[in-house]
Amino acid sequence: MAKTAGRPPRSESDIAEYRSKIAKQALAIYRAEGFDAVSMRRLAKEVGCAPMTIYAHFEGKQDILRYLWTDVFADMSNEIQGKLERIDAPVERLQMATQTFVSYWVDHPDHFRLVFMSNDVTRSDVSTFVMDEETLAHFRMFSELVQVVLQDDSNVKASTDTLISGMIGIALCLNTIRDYPWTDAKMMTDRLLTSIIAPVDTAPRS
Amino acid sequence: MAKTAGRPPRSESDIAEYRSKIAKQALAIYRAEGFDAVSMRRLAKEVGCAPMTIYAHFEGKQDILRYLWTDVFADMSNEIQGKLERIDAPVERLQMATQTFVSYWVDHPDHFRLVFMSNDVTRSDVSTFVMDEETLAHFRMFSELVQVVLQDDSNVKASTDTLISGMIGIALCLNTIRDYPWTDAKMMTDRLLTSIIAPVDTAPRS
DNA sequence: CATTAATATAGTACGCGTTCTATATTAATG
DNA sequence: CATTAATATAGAACGCGTACTATATTAATG
Numbered sequence: 103m104a105k106t107a108g109r110p111p112r113s114e115s116d117i118a119e120y121r122s123k124i125a126k127q128a129l130a131i132y133r134a135e136g137f138d139a140v141s142m143r144r145l146a147k148e149v150g151c152a153p154m155t156i157y158a159h160f161e162g163k164q165d166i167l168r169y170l171w172t173d174v175f176a177d178m179s180n181e182i183q184g185k186l187e188r189i190d191a192p193v194e195r196l197q198m199a200t201q202t203f204v205s206y207w208v209d210h211p212d213h214f215r216l217v218f219m220s221n222d223v224t225r226s227d228v229s230t231f232v233m234d235e236e237t238l239a240h241f242r243m244f245s246e247l248v249q250v251v252l253q254d255d256s257n258v259k260a261s262t263d264t265l266i267s268g269m270i271g272i273a274l275c276l277n278t279i280r281d282y283p284w285t286d287a288k289m290m291t292d293r294l295l296t297s298i299i300a301p302v303d304t305a306p307r308s
Numbered sequence: 309m310a311k312t313a314g315r316p317p318r319s320e321s322d323i324a325e326y327r328s329k330i331a332k333q334a335l336a337i338y339r340a341e342g343f344d345a346v347s348m349r350r351l352a353k354e355v356g357c358a359p360m361t362i363y364a365h366f367e368g369k370q371d372i373l374r375y376l377w378t379d380v381f382a383d384m385s386n387e388i389q390g391k392l393e394r395i396d397a398p399v400e401r402l403q404m405a406t407q408t409f410v411s412y413w414v415d416h417p418d419h420f421r422l423v424f425m426s427n428d429v430t431r432s433d434v435s436t437f438v439m440d441e442e443t444l445a446h447f448r449m450f451s452e453l454v455q456v457v458l459q460d461d462s463n464v465k466a467s468t469d470t471l472i473s474g475m476i477g478i479a480l481c482l483n484t485i486r487d488y489p490w491t492d493a494k495m496m497t498d499r500l501l502t503s504i505i506a507p508v509d510t511a512p513r514s
Numbered sequence: 515c516a517t518t519a520a521t522a523t524a525g526t527a528c529g530c531g532t533t534c535t536a537t538a539t540t541a542a543t544g
Numbered sequence: 545c546a547t548t549a550a551t552a553t554a555g556a557a558c559g560c561g562t563a564c565t566a567t568a569t570t571a572a573t574g
Contacts (some may be wrong), residue, residue: 106518106519106572106573107517107518107519107572107573107574109518109519109520109521109569109570109571109572110519110520110571110572111519111520111521112520112521141559141560141561142560142561142562143559143560143561144559151522151523152522152523152524153523153561153562154522154523154524154562154563154564155521155522155523157562157563158521158522162561162562163561163562211429212429214429215429218425218480218484219424219425219427219429219484221425221483221484223417223418223420223421223425223483223484233485233487233488238488241488259491260491260495260496260499261499263481263490263491263496264474264478264491264496264499264500266481267474267477267478267480267481267482267490267496268470268473268474268477268478268500269477270477270480270481271473271474271475271476271477271478271480272470272473272474272477274424274473274476274477274480275469275472275473275476276473277427277429278424278425278427278429279439281439282439282444282447284469284473285465285466285469285470289466290466290469290470290473293466293467293470293503294470294474294500294503295503296503296506297499297500297501297502297503297504297506298503300502300503300506312542312543312548312549313541313542313543313544313547313548313549315539315540315541315542315548315549315550315551316541316542316549316550317549317550317551318550318551347529347530347531348530348531348532349529349530349531350529357552357553358552358553358554359531359532359553360532360533360534360552360553360554360555361551361552361553363532363533364551364552368531368532369531369532
């Protein structure tokens with residue numbers, strides 16, 4: 103078990119530092135010039151390293167883009183929190199959060215594309231990414247809003263997940279299938295909320 | 309108003325023929341080797357024309373990919389119809405259709421990517437595409453299933469749109485955000501259906 | 515200091531979508 | 545036939561993500 107000769111592997115902190123340096127620059131480019139401006143070659147140039155060096159720290163572009171999620175989610179969360187400040191009634195709070203969530207993604211198609219449409223869905227081998235605690239917290243915020251409205255604890259997770267995926271679906275449809283005459287976003291969102299707010303004990307049966 | 313000299317513009321039928329020839333070849337490649345295999349250069353080679361000629365008939369790659377939607381939607385629709393054959397009860401038919409719809413997109417991530425994730429959401433200028441009648445029919449199928457279950461005609465469109473976008477959202481979340489411990493697809497789908505099946509006269513209020 | 519292993523770099527390469535320019539082909543008019 | 549306008553082609557170019565190879569550079573060991 104003697105230590106081998108040669109240069110030792112980078113320290114954990116060094117790795118993290120370099121990664122965050124690259125991610126931070128990617129964020130700066132994205133914020134300033136949008137999705138298409140973020141390229142590996144340019145990123146390397148601005149970070150001050152060779153293009154191939156980035157591949158020593160990230161698996162690929164997707165791996166870098168995921169670090170931008172955190173920022174986008176935080177931005178969205180801020181918008182929701184601002185709207186919730188002056189609202190006390192639980193149901194109205196959930197309604198406002200839901201409407202704001204959907205509006206955010208509809209109003210920011212580029213952010214929507216970044217988070218939900220820039221993944222290579224086909225390849226399942228590169229899914230080693232673990233959602234960071236900060237991003238998960240935003241999901242949990244909805245869980246808490248739902249929990250206050252629902253009395254039945256057992257259904258909170260299923261209800262929240264359905265709500266979240268439903269909201270995202272509304273945003274996706276409005277963003278991608280533009281020529282279909284979709285019902286107004288607010289109306290669909292309200293309708294979706296119905297399945298959460300109206301307590302249901304049994305699965306739908308004929 | 310005398311006719312100008314020179315070669316006349318292609319006839320409508322010629323244009324349609326060439327377009328469908330290209331689209332058909334794109335479909336063949338997609339079916340045989342998947343999404344990534346469909347490239348402009350290869351498509352041109354197999355069609356037997358120069359790469360640039362394609363741009364005379366289509367605005368770009370997106371414009372071609374949309375022609376593949378028709379085929380994918382038809383495939384999905386077939387699967388649903390097959391499942392519905394032996395079911396009579398309206399609610400059960402709607403349930404089966406819903407479950408099959410979601411399963412289809414979860415089981416075929418490449419098709420999902422093609423239809424819902426390969427659009428350039430950011431640029432709104434290229435949305436001249438008009439959904440063809442055949443694809444719209446599949447949306448209408450859900451509308452009819454919903455209509456039979458709901459007595460109230462006025463809510464059918466809003467309910468159907470919400471259901472469709474919700475189903476797509478479930479598929480999107482399961483496909484893209486893989487490390488989040490989503491509730492079982494069937495459970496979320498059932499829960500989503502609740503908002504449609506359970507008749508609601510007023511929007512949710514506290 | 516010499517060795518050794520981890521890391522970074524430079525350069526090349528492939529195919530991609532897309533744009534541009536210049537040239538050829540085609541099918542009508544006068 | 546000459547003219548003319550619509551169309552097709554060839555070829556180069558740009559930047560892209562990514563892979564490969566070969567060559568430094570670095571920081572530890574013996």
